[in-house]
Structure formats: structure tokens, C-alpha cells
Amino acid sequence: MGITVGFDLDMTLIDPRPGMVAALxxxxxxxxxxxxxxxFAANLGPPLDAVLRGFEAPEERIPELVDRFREIYPELVVPSTVALPGAHAALDxxxxxxxxTVVVTGKFAPNAARHxxxxxxxxxxxxxxxxSTGKAAALTEHGAEVYVGDHLGDINGALAAGAVPVGVTTGPCSRAELLEAGAEVVFDSLAEFPAWLAGLSPRA
Structure with missing residues (x-):
């Protein structure tokens, strides 16, 4: 039976930044x-409600703001989003x-599915x-042995699930930050992933 690999979505497999700017x-x-x-677009990763709190949105308005963002998302974000280099090759x-392949993301699932x-x-x-560590439940449930992401939260999620944490520097976090958080390997892009996967030794 082959390996199960988890991937983050934003800034790991896809670049939605222009649309994210427009939507917010x-x-x-x-x-x-x-x-x-x-x-917002330069620091993708945390959930939208946390982002809104960071902009000091009133707590009582956050549910309606999240709902409205999700409503306008398909028209403003999906059409302008592109696959990051190596994304298709990594999945393949x-x-x-x-x-x-298991995509575990902080994004609203219906919009992730649209991408x-x-x-x-x-x-x-x-x-x-x-x-972050909340991703561990899904990674564990689906038997992910590797999890690939661009954010420190992704590394934390992989570690919490006992999966090999793999970082990519296509998001807001540097190679040094990802390694310090516990990534076993860090790539400049997913174009480097297939060769690494081919050389991966099975865990006991």
C-alpha cells in the first residue's frame, strides 16, 4: 500500500493572493x-475569524463578516488563483x-473544493x-505519513499528527523559520518534492 501525503492549500498548492486582496x-x-x-494576502494561513480579530473587527460582527467573505469568494478569488510551481507534479x-493525497486546509471546504x-x-x-495543531485530527484519521505546508502552523499540525513535516518557502515563512519549527526538509517549491518522495525510506 502506498504512502498517504497531506498538503496544505493556500501558498502550498495554490496562489490565491490577488483574489484575496480583492475579496478582503x-x-x-x-x-x-x-x-x-x-x-491579509501576504500572511495567509490563520483562520479568517482570527484575521478579522487582528484587524480589530467587532466580535459580534465576525460571524456575518465570515459568511459574507465566503459568499463573495467564488467570484473574486477562484478565477484569479493559479497553481504554484510543482503542485500538479507533487500530487501526481x-x-x-x-x-x-489529502488536502487539509484552514479554508472553508466548499471554496477549497472550487479551487x-x-x-x-x-x-x-x-x-x-x-x-495548526487542529489539522492533526484529520491527518491522523486519514493516515497521512507526510504533511506539506508553507506555514509554521502546518509544521505544528504535522508534528502533532506524527507525520513527517515538510516545508515550502512559497508562503510567508522563511526556510529558517520552518526548520526551527521542526520541518525535516524545506523546499523552495513543490517542484523539488517528487525527487524527495522517490528517495523517502518507509518508516518502521
């Missing part, structure tokens, strides 16, 4: 709140090795709305 700026205009799309490498469909990713399992 649209939400700012509608809501009258000082939300900063550029800052897992399947060629007889394995399974996967739009970009033609071959994904066996998708789990949304999990962040």
Missing part, C-alpha cells in the same frame, strides 16, 4: 471596517507511487476549516 478589500468597503487586503508523484476543481488537481480527500 471588498469586504472592507461593504463593512466600513479598516481591513487590509494586501496585509504521490499517485504514481501508489499513494493517496481543486478549477485547477484540475487530483485529490483523494479534502478537509477544510482546520488550523
Amino acid at each position: 478589500d471588498a469586504l472592507a468597503e461593504e463593512s466600513g471596517l479598516p481591513l487590509d487586503g494586501e496585509h 508523484a504521490v499517485h504514481r507511487a501508489g499513494g493517496r 481543486i476543481k478549477a485547477l484540475g488537481f487530483e485529490v483523494d480527500v479534502l478537509v477544510g476549516e482546520l488550523w
Whole structure:
């Protein structure tokens, strides 16, 4: 039986930043709140409710703001999102090795599914709305032996699940930060992943 590999979505498999800027700026205009799309897009990872609290959105308004963001997301974010270098090849490498791919993301699952469909990713399992060590439950449930992500939260999730933590520097975190957090290997992009996977020794 082949290996099961988990992947984060934003800034690991996809680059949604232009659309994220547009969506949060649209939400700012509608809501009258000082939300900063550029800052949001440059620091993707944490859940939207946490992001909104960081912009000091009133707590009582956060549920409605999250719902509205999710509503405008398909039109503003999905069409402008692109696959990051090596994303398709990384997923394909897992399947060629007889394995399974599991995307575990903090993103709202229906919108994550829209990206996967739009970009033609071959994904066996998708789990949304999990962040940092919260990702461990899904990784464990689906037997992920490796988890690949761009954020310190992804490394923490992999470690909590007992999976090999693999970092990529395509997101907001540096190689040094990812290694310090516990990544066993860090790539400049997923283009390096297939060769690494081919040389991976099975764990006892």
C-alpha cells in the first residue's frame, strides 16, 4: 500500500493572493471596517475569524463578516488563483507511487473544493476549516505519513499528527523559520518534492 501525503492549500498548492486582496478589500468597503487586503494576502494561513480579530473587527460582527467573505469568494478569488510551481507534479508523484493525497486546509471546504476543481488537481480527500495543531485530527484519521505546508502552523499540525513535516518557502515563512519549527526538509517549491518522495525510506 502506498504512502498517504497531506498538503496544505493556500501558498502550498495554490496562489490565491490577488483574489484575496480583492475579496478582503471588498469586504472592507461593504463593512466600513479598516481591513487590509494586501496585509491579509501576504500572511495567509490563520483562520479568517482570527484575521478579522487582528484587524480589530467587532466580535459580534465576525460571524456575518465570515459568511459574507465566503459568499463573495467564488467570484473574486477562484478565477484569479493559479497553481504554484510543482503542485500538479507533487500530487501526481504521490499517485504514481501508489499513494493517496489529502488536502487539509484552514479554508472553508466548499471554496477549497472550487479551487481543486478549477485547477484540475487530483485529490483523494479534502478537509477544510482546520488550523495548526487542529489539522492533526484529520491527518491522523486519514493516515497521512507526510504533511506539506508553507506555514509554521502546518509544521505544528504535522508534528502533532506524527507525520513527517515538510516545508515550502512559497508562503510567508522563511526556510529558517520552518526548520526551527521542526520541518525535516524545506523546499523552495513543490517542484523539488517528487525527487524527495522517490528517495523517502518507509518508516518502521
